[in-house]
Amino acid sequence: MAEEAAVRAQADTVRRLKQDNADPDQIAKEVAKLLEMKAQLGEDEGKHKFVLKTPKGTRDYGPKQMAIRERVFNAIISCFKRHGAEVIDTPVFELKETLTGKYGEDSKLIYDLKDQGGELLSLRYDLTVPFARYLAMNKITNMKRYHVAKVYRRDNPAMTRGRYREFYQCDFDIAGQFDPMIPDAECLKIVHEILSDLELGDFLIKVNDRRILDGMFAVCGVPDSKFRTICSSVDKLDKVPWEEVRSEMVGEKGLSPEAADRIGEYVQLHGGLDLIEQLLQDPKLSQNKLAKEGLEDMKLLFEYLTLFGITGKISFDLSLARGLDYYTGVIFEAVLLHQENEHVEEPVSVGSVAGGGRYDGLVGMFDPKGRKVPCVGVSIGIERIFSILEQRLEASEEKIRTTETQVLVASAQKKLLEERLKLISELWDAGIKAEMLYKKNPKLLNQLQYCEETGIPLVAIVGEQELKDGVVKLRIVASREEVNVRRESLVEEIRIRTSQ
């Protein structure tokens, strides 16, 4: 093969350059070329083994899945609109440096684009960083917006549990300098409204504050430099038991056993206003400025949530940490409490379906002068919600239509294609949703069967006699009733019969 010869020649070139102690950059360039040629060759050899699939961790949405997706989106977006949000959209990729330094340990999960000349790009990892970039770029200091779009994470997919590498986030954020906890409370109200609306079963919204966590770390004796990494360990508490987290803190991260044990006492606490009051009296925590600020704001937050009547599903939980680096105040996460479908491997914890928090420093990282725009927001992770609704739908055997077609234009005899085309064109132009079979002479039975299969409720049948009489025979599929309708009244008749 010619390609193989070319690869050998390139290998020779590389060898020669190295013997000659050539410029390292030139050698690197030729080595890269060699590796690419080898990869290319491997690809060509594998052509007959072409794999027909979507990339790992991704999936297609067929018409049935799309119908479920639309329902969920509608519930979420109408809630966002109810709260007065505007909508924006941003590109699917950002300059690589826009994402750099925003996600802490998760940064390794970012998808980079290949350097094909020009800018270095990465796929967006969430919608929060692009929003902060948008605010800074347009010098906006005040905005309430939602954004529904796909984000990308090179994580280990667990698709049966709704964990993908490409997935939708539905974000609502409030940017601006306001009186404390009012926008924060609204974000929690939104989560409560959406999860109630979707009827996913019982749920709990855990709330904490980064300032309380940091204060707690300080009074437990965690050195400043270890705050973020110990925070990452605490974040695992919803998945692994305390003993494991403790040994990670002490073993891997070098925390003293005493400090770890002190943390262990705090992180098992959860409750409501009572717990907040109790901690405000805690001799150590109440002496820490950050923790005190956080606890006082938490108290205010709970007062507002009481006015909203939603404290029943809110738990102040000292074990909630959230992985991302950019949070600075209140953080929260909503979990579904039990899975109603028993076919799923892990019936107890469906995991988080929404999360968010306050990030007052992120916009400032983009502003050339470091001007801060305080923000708080919530992100609804809908893939898990999809998984649940999809399984529920399958179990229920409910039939969902995947089109909205009102009428099939059919013919009872041969040679009426032209008449069908004329009629369907009239219907389309009048705004009626209409289909016909793409056959010159379809059998009536096949046309009726198509309606049964796809749920089309009406059939408009053209026949020679009807054409002479200036009527169309309208058949109601469900009842098999047939009525002759004057051609000029057909549109109105279809509208009446399909309006509910």
Place this chain on the structure above:
Amino acid sequence: MAEEAAVRAQADTVRRLKQDNADPDQIAKEVAKLLEMKAQLGEDEGKHKFVLKTPKGTRDYGPKQMAIRERVFNAIISCFKRHGAEVIDTPVFELKETLTGKYGEDSKLIYDLKDQGGELLSLRYDLTVPFARYLAMNKITNMKRYHVAKVYRRDNPAMTRGRYREFYQCDFDIAGQFDPMIPDAECLKIVHEILSDLELGDFLIKVNDRRILDGMFAVCGVPDSKFRTICSSVDKLDKVPWEEVRSEMVGEKGLSPEAADRIGEYVQLHGGLDLIEQLLQDPKLSQNKLAKEGLEDMKLLFEYLTLFGITGKISFDLSLARGLDYYTGVIFEAVLLHQENEHVEEPVSVGSVAGGGRYDGLVGMFDPKGRKVPCVGVSIGIERIFSILEQRLEASEEKIRTTETQVLVASAQKKLLEERLKLISELWDAGIKAEMLYKKNPKLLNQLQYCEETGIPLVAIVGEQELKDGVVKLRIVASREEVNVRRESLVEEIRIRTSQ
């Protein structure tokens, strides 16, 4: 700097490995590491020069642009639904090999993802190839679907004219074995409906057939091997004059001047049924099997388009070629005839706003057994349409609302935050779109001003007297009228006053 020292150490490692004539793969690995460290260092140095922008050829959509976008999407999607299409969605990236060999000379414009271990991926270039992959993967032989999503091309952006590297396509396709030209005619009807609906001014849909083109090339004496590349040259005729195209054919592509001149005579022809009849009598063309098939189908197509009543805007045009490799039959392209806004640099040709055609071989390229599924489809390119509507809106000074908020919950006195929170929560729970200012004690004037700015039509004002009386003062922003409404009737009153 510690980083600089690390880079120097790595450079030493590379030098040593080369001197020792180490394994080339290991050297390559270390060189790659070195280059990455250098890049990293460059990044760090450049931190203060951080550029706040979206990637080249992309843009954000702010709330105003989104409002226009929604309008356009609604027009297009309701047309697709009117024609009975289902909807699907596919991942934004595909396996690289899925896209390989589908786009001819345009393949160089594909965005590849960086090889971070695992599969090699590319961003989708259009929605047609993913659709064909979807059909083959799910063994679907029959489907009418639409898909609205972003696609990616590393092209030279010309953003003022609506040419981007990330842009939306709105695709409608019909897959399946049917009687000739019926689905093809429907695709043209759809383009006609959408462009009429959007009121973009006069438009023309050019139609041709790859078989007519290939037959024409054959009778003009173009060698088989040059069909595709000469087709690419013809494709440029909407942008450059014939003389230039001719010299590309003869000079760059080695076509004989005589063959080029014969092509030159054909490609200036355009018309309707008359031209089709004339070419069916053409002594050379009519002898070519492919051309004859294409011309006979074109005649059938025009008969159907006559029944649809849309031939007035359709032109059979022998110069239309379309760049993509996968077309096998009818091809078409819609152009706007003149720009109504004069601020644009090129007032005459706005360029193509929709295109499509028949691709009967593409699904077979994915099927392990090569089973074919004939397809025809249309793609609406909405960025140019956006550009036009955006400019028109700016010129008109029409004010568009970017939220749907019905009522602002306000207070006339201080210390009523709790009451505002209680009332707004009631309204949200009743499905009313409501906002409030996130301030403890906002001034009434500021609250009214916010309504003026954002177009909120109603204000629900809580005051101490009203609370005692069990009423809320409802103010109509436009008329400044104020009425007291009993609290239990407030939701109903807001609904009535905002329902048109």
